[in-house]
Amino acid sequence: MEAVRKSSGTVGKALSVLDLVASFERPVRFNDVLEVSPYPKATLYRILQNLVTEGVLTFDREWQTYALGVRLVRLAHSAWTQSSLAPVARPHLTALSRATGETIHLAQLDGPHVLYLDKLDAKRRVNMFSEAGKVGPAYCTGVGKAMLAHLPPDELDRMLPQQSYHRFTPSTICSQQELTDELHQIREDGFALDREDHEPGIICVAVPVLSRTRQLMGAISVTSTSARTSLGKLKKFVPDLQDAATQVAAAAEYWRFPDNQGTPETMEI
Structure with a gap:
């Protein structure tokens, strides 16, 4: 606790x-x-x-x-429908779930932590920590690292010292320098990986959801188990993830500012 x-x-x-x-x-x-x-x-x-x-x-x-x-x-339901990415993202997450057959997560940053907004289970359900409404660590989850990597430098400088760097598994990042190095690589690659960092056997690939002006809105991941697949195979879903993230960002911007933009279909991303 x-x-x-x-x-x-x-x-x-x-x-x-x-x-x-x-x-x-x-x-x-x-x-x-x-x-x-x-x-x-x-x-x-x-x-x-x-x-x-x-x-x-x-x-x-x-x-x-x-x-x-x-x-x-009642308040939580109102917040979910009015303030989070979840309602506008759901159709795109559903399409991604059908295309991959794996677990899909949608998350936002909650201070230095990750708040899971939505989760669509795989065809073969996997027991794991993440559930909609739960808060998890940012430094050792795919969605968390994808978001940290795309924060403005001043915000990232505030966030890094607030990570606990607790070792959950042998793969967990346990220092600020190690995390900084990985975030640099994530920015170059355009996606983040969870190599059983938080939970043994759980792996994922994640991408940020960015607005047209490159402002961070959240992150999406495809998650599976090391017993069922590999990170190499999950990486093949990166184009699908990036396409879904683009569509979610477009839908979210239109939803929040409908009078200032065209329809999601005609917006330039």
Whole structure:
């Protein structure tokens, strides 16, 4: 579980406690939250009660546990449909999934981390960490490295020291210099690879989703297992990935700024 930083202001404190409850990924008792909370007992109790009153948390009196509330589900659905790439990208991800037969991911950066926005499973489903809504490391995932490689230099300079560089597998990048070198290669190649960096047996190829002005919007990957295929075979999907990324970027720009652009079909990318 990642530590939740102490926030200032009423809203900041409430959101940090909400993040903390969510990080347990199960209903949690008050003392469990208190043990890892940056706030005093009375402050934490007051914040939790306010969150329950507002419907973003629920409280089970029998089990004395807090859990995320249904109001968050409504908010999450609205965010997914209004703010993320996922709705406009879905048709293109579906086409890519049919063409490759492998697992497809769509992601954006969430600070120094990766937020998975959508996932289409392979014909033969593979168990792996990534799921829509989950947050993962950027420095050792294909989508994460594809996005880091295309950040403006000042943003990248801020992001690199924030990576944990924890070793998940023997292939994991474990230093800022090693990551910097790989990002340079990714920019030259136009795609990123996951060589079982995050999970044993899981490999992928990923490309960034870039706007017409080369602004980073997200990343798409084709993911499989080393038991079923190879990185060499996955690399053959790079043209399909790049084509899908171009179409997603065009659709997203038209969706966000419909009055300033032509249709996605006529836009020059």
